[in-house]
Structure formats: C-alpha cells, structure tokens
Amino acid sequence: MTTKNKRENIFFQLRKDLVSGTWVLFSTKRDKRPDFFKKEEEKKEGLENIKNCPFCKEKITDQEKDVLVYAKNDGDWSLKVFPNKFPALSSEYKDINKRDHGPFEVIDGVGYHEVLVTEDHKKDIPDMEIIQIAEILDAYQERYLALMNRKHIKYVSIFKNYGHEAGASIEHPHSQIVAMPIIDPDVFRSINGSENYFNAHKECVHCAMIEWEKDSGKRLLFENEEFVAVCPFVSRVPFEMRIYPKRHLSYFERITDEQKVKLAEAMKFCLSKLKKNLNDPAYNLFLHTAPCNGQIYDHYHWHFEIFPKTNIWAGLELSTGIEVCSIIPERAARMLRE
Ligand SMILES: [Zn+2]
Ligand SMILES: [Zn+2]
Incomplete structure (x- = not known):
C-alpha cells in the first residue's frame, strides 16, 4: 500500500471545533472493527469470550511487536504491552502537518496506541493479588516514561474499559495507553x-x-x-x-x-x-x-x-x-x- 492510498483509506485527523475549541478525533481505521455500529441486541455476543480470545497466551504469538514484557520465574509472561491492532492514532505520520481547512484548524493524528494485557483471562483487578496490580501500575509508568518524550506528544492517556457498555470489545483484562499530539478537552x-x-x-x-x-x-x-x-x-x-x-x-x-x-x-x-x-x-x-x-x-x-x-x-x-x-x-x- 502506498502512502497516498494509506492517507485516503485510513484516516487519522484531529479537528478543532471553532466555537467550543474542543478537539474531535477522526480515526477511520477503527470503523473496521467488526460489528462496531450494530445495534445493542445484535452486539451482545460480540464480546470475545475465552474460546477465541485474541489476548490469551496461545493467541499472542507475534512477540516481535511487544514493547514491554514482564516475565515470570518460569519464563512465561505475566504482563505485556503491544501496539493496538486498531489504533486511534498513527505512529506512521512523521509530522502533525498543522494547516487550515477553510476556517478550521486541522492536524494529522500523530501518536501511539498501545494495549496492556495481563496473563489470566478470568482474573481482573478485584481478583488479583496486590503485587499483580502494582505490576500493572509499574507498566503504566514504564510506558508513560517511554512515550512522554517522543516528538509531538503532549499528553499520555492511560485508561481501562471494562465491560461491553464501557466500550470494551474484548473480555480479557486489558488497559490502553494512548500518546497524543494534543491535550484532550477533559x-x-x-x-x-x-x-x-x-x-x-x-x-x-x-x-x-x-x-x-x-x-x-x-x-x-x-x-x-x-x-x-x-x-x-x-x-x-x-x-x-x-x-x-x-x-x-x-x-x-x-x-x-x-x-x-x-x-x-x-x-x-x-x-x-x-x-x-x-x-x-x-x-x-x-x-x-x-x-x-x-x-x-x-x-x-x-x-x-x-x-x-x-x-x-x-x-x-x-x-x-x-x-x-x-x-x-x-x-x-x-x-x-x-
Ligand atoms: Zn483471554
Ligand atoms: Zn494537591
């Protein structure tokens, strides 16, 4: 795929509202998430269960892309961070390319979007040992420090969506880390x-x-x-x-x-x-x-x-x-x- 094609088909852009000054992120690659816009009833089954969970150990084989791995004594991993397959922002842009579009201000969606997963599909924070939760916080800090000084990054958002109604599309316990070229409105x-x-x-x-x-x-x-x-x-x-x-x-x-x-x-x-x-x-x-x-x-x-x-x-x-x-x-x- 050429850069030109990429720009036409996959679109990451931040647009600033002229009145409120609020930024809205347009991220078309995310549209491709299956069933994204379907109605609630049809989507109920959409939360990937343990059988075909993409974040369970057997499924995460693409080790090359990992940006952080915490290993256990037996050599197996307990936590890992890797780039989101459906990123909200793209690390492929070299510049924010700030420009005017009519009366509006537009920049390219430069950034990083990572996913943090812990090993156990069935064990989320309420059921974890304190030491395991502290390890998640460790990883938050480590990725924050790695991303905060990258070019164009002004804010690193760390969050966790739990449950379908909160926007999680995968059941397996995970958090997300998004490094952005703007300071978000909130x-x-x-x-x-x-x-x-x-x-x-x-x-x-x-x-x-x-x-x-x-x-x-x-x-x-x-x-x-x-x-x-x-x-x-x-x-x-x-x-x-x-x-x-x-x-x-x-x-x-x-x-x-x-x-x-x-x-x-x-x-x-x-x-x-x-x-x-x-x-x-x-x-x-x-x-x-x-x-x-x-x-x-x-x-x-x-x-x-x-x-x-x-x-x-x-x-x-x-x-x-x-x-x-x-x-x-x-x-x-x-x-x-x-
Ligand atoms: Zn899983
Ligand atoms: Zn204070």
Missing part, C-alpha cells in the same frame, strides 16, 4: 480549573477537597498511608469514584514503588466494591495527570477516576452538557462501603 478543563483555583486561593483544589472529604467522611470509601478514595461531592454519574494521592503530587510518572503498592490497594478496594455491591457493572477507569508538553504543572494533582456505566446521556445532557446523576454521592459511598 484534561485541559481539569488543568485550567485547578490552575484558576490555585491562583485564587494559593492552594491546590484537590488538596482542599481531600482535606474536606477526610474531615467529613461522608463520601469517603478508602484510606491508607498514601491514598484516599471518595465518591466526589459533584459526582457526574452514580457511584463515580476518585482515587487521590494524599500528598500533593503532580506527575504520575514519578510514582514510587511503595506508592504503587498503596495505590494498588485502593484500586482493588474500589473495583471490588463496585463488582460486589453493584453486580459487576461496566466501567471506565482513567488517569488524569500533568501533561508532558514541556510546561510546568506543579499546581496539578494527579488522580484516577472510575466511571461506572450507570448513566445514559439523553437530550438534556447532550443539549446542555449538564449531566444528570440519579443518586447523591453520600448515599452512593454508604452503599459501596457496606
């Missing part, structure tokens, strides 16, 4: 908001929230020496959870081994409660951390967010952007703690 808002608060109050907005949540205890889910987990006061969906380092830390990539173990405890607690108390719902888990675009973000406070698929965006949400949450977080936290 992170942009989060960074801006925390900077504005810092300028106005001379303290970190997240530190202030954590202190208040610890004092109140109403929305508190979990606490150890290093981390605290809460249902946020302004939860966007029922049973939303956030995990914060108790110390003011801006850059996830600087996490220490001791902190990884403590974070693993918090993650296991939160996801186990979700599984047990809400009958194993689909969820998205993701990291918000200071961007890697060369600027200083000491005011920021990294954290993980967990969004169970407990809400559907309907007319009000879509037309106004106002999310409607059907349970107050105080009650959600109480139900989760039980």
